[in-house]
Amino acid sequence: MKTRQIARVRLRRARQSAEVLTDADIVEAFRATGAGWQRRINDALRTYLREHPLKVG
Numbered sequence: 299m300k301t302r303q304i305a306r307v308r309l310r311r312a313r314q315s316a317e318v319l320t321d322a323d324i325v326e327a328f329r330a331t332g333a334g335w336q337r338r339i340n341d342a343l344r345t346y347l348r349e350h351p352l353k354v355g
Contacts, residue, residue: 328335 328339331338
């Protein structure tokens with residue numbers, strides 16, 4: 299019996315490296331969550347921007 303595999307495609311957004319100064323306790327809280335902590339910071343920032351759109355101009 300053959301097992302059907304589902305292809306999962308993950309669209310990657312262009313990434314850019316940026317040095318951001320944050321309070322040490324913020325970084326440590328995310329680091330304490332383990333591998334992928336930088337992605338979780340990115341996700342938190344994305345959620346914030348979705349909920350609080352920036353005013354341009």
